[in-house]
Amino acid sequence: MAYDPADLKLPPWLLGLLDGLILLHLPLAPHWRIAMTRPGVMFIAALAGIWAAAFYSGNNLLYLCGAVMTVLMLATVAQAICLLQSLPDLQAAIPMLEAGQVTALRHEAPVRSNAAMNISAIVDIRWHHAGSVFALAGRCSQRQIRLDGRLRSLHRGLFRIAAMELSTSAPIGLFVLSCVRQSPFEMTVLPAPVPWTKTEPGLSCSGDIALLEGDQWHDLRAYAPGDALARVHWRKADGNISNWVVKRFGSHTHRENDTLLRVDLRQPQDADKAAFEQLLGRVYSWLLQQKHHAPALVLGQATFDLVQKTHFQRALRALAVAEPESVPPAGQGGLLLSLMDGRH
């Protein structure tokens, strides 16, 4: 904002007072609050002065000036309310996160068509969970909102977010209007993908395949987060990460055996939680690699036919909420991924 009164070289005590005032968030209606920016504090002070002079003197021109400025203030509040109400449901734009990883988000969505709002504005979007604060910045312009932000969750899980806080100081930067949008949504935080091989120590893999074996790549697939950069086909890559492709290695036979992964969710007594998370990270990594080849996944007792998109999504959600189990995985055959290492 380009007219912060701090630019006026005000004395520190006055700036401190302004900063104290802008911390006041006054309730406007249920789930709505209003606060002032520094220019807003000055505007309100000027308005109070005008009304004091008008009431003191009965000067109708001062009444007129006061009425115009008050309506200007009300118009800013009304526009901000309309703006926040016209924003679409943003939870659909929130991607699945990976625990401990930063996910950069850039998403565009139209504002609600029934709203007559076409103003340029910045909207801050925040939500909280388990002590973590997630924040996005929305740039509204030309009936579109563009969400930008970097999201990072420390813990894996399927988090139910009850409310999302939207706030903006648009359209003229005098007041910060915030509302709590009560639209519960789920935020899926998957384990961080862990590329893996059959021979990796501390991990038990049964079956005849080695996913990352062979020195000739036979196939290309789209790049997915977590892929080793060494596998990226750099000669086909360009500046757009969505166009990157990754080389796939291994024989045709091995590829056929990739179609089933069974994950044993039992956790040995001596294994720590990080090992379990590593296991899930490997499953996730496998899912990312295999999703275009329609494999099947057995995660503990749950079976997912990943051919279907809905099953794939359910598999991801199951991965996010996976907890150690006490029974071996269902089914048989395929590639078994386990921490039990022969103890089952």
Added chain:
Amino acid sequence: MAQADALLRAERLTLAVLLCGVAALALSDFVSPFYWSLSVVAALLRLWLGPKFHLSEMQASFIGWAGFIWVGLELVMGRELVVAFTDFLLILALAVVVEAATPRNHLHRMLVGLFLLLGAAVLTDSVLFVLPLTAMLWFFWRAAACLYGLNWPGGDLAATGVAQDLRWMPAVAVLAALLFVGLPRFEFHSLLQAQQPRMQTSGFSDRVQLGDFARQLDEQVVMRVESTEPGESPTAFRQRISGRYWRGVALSVFTGTGWQRAKARNVHRFPARSDVELAQAGGAGVAVYREASDHPYIHLPDGAVSMLHIPEAVRVDDAGAITFNVAPSRRLKLMMQLLKKEKLPAGRPDQFMRPPLPREFDTSAIPTGLLNWVRDTSATAKNKRQALVHLRNILKSWDYDLHVPVDSTHPIESFLNNKRGHCELFATVLALAARELGFAARIVNGYYSTDWNEVGGFLLIRKKHAHSWVEVWLDGRWWRMDPTPPSRWLVPESRFMGFDAVWESAKMTWYRYVLDFEDSDRGDLMGAIWQFLMANSLWLFFMIGIAAVMGLLWRRYHRYMIALSWHRRSRACWPLLDRWLQVQGICRKKCQPLRGIEHPAGVSEKHWRAFVNAWEAQAYGGTDVWRRRDLKRHLRALLEGC
């Protein structure tokens, strides 16, 4: 480049905010044109030459400090405080205009512009004030929105469209009007009341110096009068109010070459907000809007029986003159009750008016020529009263001439020789003749004959209506006698009568509904609006119905035209689109919407979704309907991934 454009836009908008403040203050007659023209010229140079025409902050602050010192000197030299203050504000505005464009400078401009506007609210009451106020509202909003959009992470925000903001402005104006009307009025002190410079009196005067007529009788309005009787039509009000003499001051002492006031023996004082009752009678109400003048007299029309809720303290002397303690420096609204015209006496039914004093019989200073003329002219009269009437009739038959040369050492003889002159000469001769005949007499200065504003339905009293007449003590009361020939009132009309009527009506509306709006007016306004709605409800209902039907028809027509256009052009586009889809390996079934098919390979899902949205938007009028070449362009863009 975009940021440079945004900064330039912010520069212009904040400059506009400041200029609105300067324009508002320039409306005040207290302000010297030299000072406000400095800011305006500097602003024009800044707009012309761009931000390169600037001084550093330090240099600009020197201008501000120099202005402060200069204003201090002005005060020492005796300049009025209010004038010096406005000078300082305008010098400050100059400094801010030429200061380098920085965020601080933008804030300076908006703050100074706002202060100038508020200063103008106290220093002017012109109807034109509404123009800078409205412009300020607009530019303040746009400038603040522009400044809000600067310097965000990720780049400046695009400017909100003018159409979007304009859509809000009528609602803002209506809401401001509602707030203005609805808020309660208090008046603890009149210090910050809107002021105007006291108008220099040129027609009316409380002294008469006989000789060439030196004063100017121009078109400037001194009073506006409107009815306060509910339901009174303009025609009825015009009939009621016109033809009344507006009495100002009675001059009893003749000096030989002029008239002066006699010192009052009894003075009745009335505090502000009290009622002044002149006679025990009921009457119909009028509101008189009195311009700020350099004299303290209140002019009362014939038949005035009371003044209600006077805005400032007044005193009423025994000669019937009502004066403020100090000439007010603002326009005042005076509420009066007047007798109906058919009940009008020839004088004022004033309980404070005293019987004549000896000086009103004084004939010592009457020149010999006048004595001879009275003796010769009244020789045939049966009695003195008849002689007085005869003399008045003779005087009325002479010529009215404002520009006839008058010998200032012997003005009365000169007038008797010329048999032409201005109203003071006519009144002087009749008053002295009455004294010579043994009646107590004096002359009265005030206004007579008025202009009627057809547009607004109110009365205008201008400087050119200033007049003198005579009061003679007959039958125990003061009677008015006017010896001035009727040709006095054959004044040429101004050239722009139509424009003047509209302009005066606008000013009257401004005074009535803005400057002098009071709590009591709220109910009247609501009542007037309600009456208007009731009286025109049928028409309003009809008009609203017509507008609604027209709107619906237009909407239907618009949709039909869109559908027609879409149908025509899409017939040519669908085969092309289907062929393109087949090339991409997708076979669309007949009547299958694009939204229902898989996105083609090689096209990103995001771009395909945007394409489908744009395609469907055609059918709803969200965008122009594509031609084949438009579709080809979009398909090419799809494949190129943009």
